[in-house]
Amino acid sequence: MSQLVIRTSIPTPLRAYLSPLPLVATLARHRGLIGQFTSREIVERHRGAYLGAAWNVINPLISLAIYTFVFGYVFKSRWQEASDGIGGQAIGGAFVLPFFLGHALFHFFSECVNRAPGLVASRPNLVKKVVFPVEILPVVGLLSSLVYPAVAVGCLLLVQMLLVGSVPPTALLLPLVVAPLVPLCMGISWVLATMGVYIRDVRQITVVLTQLAMFLTPVFYPVDRIPEQWRGVYMLNPVTIVIENARSVMLWGTWPNWLALGGVMLFGLLVMQLGYAVFMRTRQGLSDVI
C-alpha cells in the first residue's frame, strides 16, 4: 500500500525546514519541473513580441549602448583603475566595461528581488486549484533571471576582445566569484514570494528599495569615491563584494578576495536556508489569502 499522507491543521514546525536536507530534496525531486518551467519562462517572457526570445539578447545590448553613450559621452566619466587595469593608456570605449559589468550583476539581483513578490501572488491557480509545488516558482524565477547577466557577460567579453584585444585569464573564475549571489537571491526570493501574497504592498516597496540599493552599490561609480571612514561599512554589502571581485577577475586580471567571497557565500547559504524555511512554513496558509 502506498505511503500515508496526513493533512492536519497543525503546520509543520519551522525547524523541520531549517536543515538543508528538505531543501535539497525539494530541488532534486522537482528538477524536471523546474527545468520545464524555466525554459518555458525564458521563451514565454517575450511571447507575443515580434522579436520573441531575441529580446533576451537585445535588452542587454541596448543597455550596453546606453551606458556607453551616457557614461562615455555625456558624463565623460573615467574609471580610475581603468587606465591601470585595461591595457594601460589606449582603451577607447573600454571605460564602459566596469559600469556594464556592475550593471549586469546588479540587474540580476534587482530582477530577482522585484519579481519575487509576484511569483506566487500572480498564480492563484497553482496555489488553490492544483496540487503544485509552489516552492519551485522562486527557483524558476531565479534561474530565468540568470539569462540577463549571462548574455550581458557574453556581450562584455566580445566588446572587451574588440576594444582591449585580450581578456585576463582570471576571467575564468567569474562563475565562482558570482556564485555567492545565487543562494543569496534565492533566499530573498523565497521570503519575498510568500510575503508578496500576504502583503501586496511588498511589490511596490521592493522597487523603491532596489533603486536605493543600486546607489548604495558601486554600479555607476568606483568604490574609491566613498569616503574612507564609510568604506568599511560600505563594503559589508554582499552585492558590492561580488561586483568588485567580478571586476577584479574580469577586467583588472587580479586575484579575487576569496575570504570576502567565502563570507558572502556562507551568508547567502544561510539566507537561502532561512528563506526556504519561511516559505515552507507559510505556504500552508497561502491559499487562504491569495
Add this chain to the structure above:
Amino acid sequence: MSSELPEQRGIQAAISVRGLGKKYEVFHSPTDRLRQTLTGHKRGRDIWAIKDVSFDVMPGEAIGIIGRNGSGKSTLMQIIAGTLAPTVGEVHIRGRLAALLELGSGFNPYFTGRENAILSGSIMGLSRKQMEARLPEIEDFAEIGDFIDEQVSIYSSGMHARLAFAVSVALEPDILILDEILSVGDAGFQQRCIGRLHQLLAGGVTLLFVSHAADAVKSICRKGLLLVKGEQVYFGSAREAVDLYFSSLRTQQSARSVQRYEELADRAANAAIIEPSGTDAAIDAEEPPPLAGRYGTGHAHFESVRCLDKAGRPREGFEFGEVVVLELTFKAATPILKLDVIVRIRDKSGVDLFGISINEEVPKAKLTHIAEGRGVRVIVEFINTFRAGPHGVTATLIRAPNRRIGGGEGVVTLDHIDTAAAFESLPRAQGVVRGKFQYPCRVSWEFVERPIDSNQTRASAAAFDDGPDDELVDERDS
C-alpha cells in the same frame, strides 16, 4: 460512526476524514486583518466553510459529494487534495491522488495542451518519457484534434474539460477527485466520461465525485455525502443522499415561505391561524426524525397513506384494470385555511405518471378550512393501467396562496412524503403495456381501397361510396 481511525481497526481506508473543519475569518478591512495578526485581538468574523466532517472511503469506492452552492463541497475537496489546510481535524490519504478541482485551472495558459499534459505528469512525479507514452491515449480520449499543439489559452471550456479529464485519467491515480467536471462537456463527452469512470472504478480507483448532476451521482457512486451549509448531514447510500438533497432544497424553500407566511399572518386581523410555536425547530423536536424524502412545515401532517382494494382491505398487488383505492388521513396541528391534498403516482424510476389535487377534482366540495386537531380522510380511486412493476404514491399537503392576507405568496408545503405508500402492478394477463401505462383511448378502424391523397377530388372519392362500405361493416361485425 466510530471515531477511531480505520487503520486502527486493521482496514486501510483510502481516505479517512476526521472532524474536519475549515474556518475563514472575514475582516471588515485589510487593516483589521493586520491588526489582529499583530495584536491578537479578535477583529474578524468567523465563517465555517465546513464543519465537523468525518467519513471513510475504502479503496475502490466512489463517493458522490452533493450540496448546494456554497455548502463546502469544493472546500472539502481542496483540503483532501492538499491545496487548502484545514482549521481542525485531519485527513489521512493512502495512494497517489489526482484532483481536478476546477476545470483546466491546473493548466498553464501559455503552454500547449501537449506541454501541459507533460507538466501535469511532472507534478505527479511521472517523467517526460512516461508521459509521452501516454499522450496518444490522452489525445484519443480528449478528441481535440490538432488543438493539442495549440496554447491552452485559446481552448474553449469544453476543450479544457476534455483535456483535463483525459490527463487526470492518464495519470493513473489511486484516488481521483473530480469537482464539477461533467458540467462543461457536451452530452457525448459526458457519456464517455461516465463510461470511463465506470472502467476506472472497476479497476479499483477510489473516486470522490462532486456534481450537481443527480443522475450521474446515482449512476457512478455507491455512496453519497450530503453537505448543508458546511455540515455533514448524511453519509450513506448515494440514492438516499440525492433524495435528501432535493428534499433539503424544498425544505429550505418552504421554510422561507413559511416565514413569510407567518409574518403576513401576524399582520392579518384575525391572526392566530398558525401558532408562533410552530416553527421548524419546534416541529423537529416533537416529531420523530423525518423519513428520507419527507419534508414540510408540519402544521398539518399525514397520519396514514394506504393502498386498499375495493373492499377496503390493504393490498399490495393489483391486477391490470383493477381499481386501486388510496386512503389518506391527515390531521391539522393548527387551524388552516385553503388546504389542499396532492397525490401523485410515481413509477420506479421516479417519474410522476399523473397527479391530482382534491380541490380541483371536487370543486364543489372544496376543503377550504380545517380546525385545529381535526382529522380528515381522503379517498382516491383509480384504475390500475400501469406497466408491471412497483409504483409509489407521493402525498403532499399544501396550503394554497391566500390572497386575503398577503396576496400572491407561494404555496406552503405543510407535509410531503415521497413514496408514502407503494403498490405493485401485476403483469397484464392479456396483452402487454407498451408505455409506462395504458392510456384509455377509443379506437376504430376501416379498410380503404386506395390511399386517399390530396389530389383526389371529392367527386372521385364519392364514386366509391356505394358498395364497399357495407362490406366493411360486415367484416367488422363477423
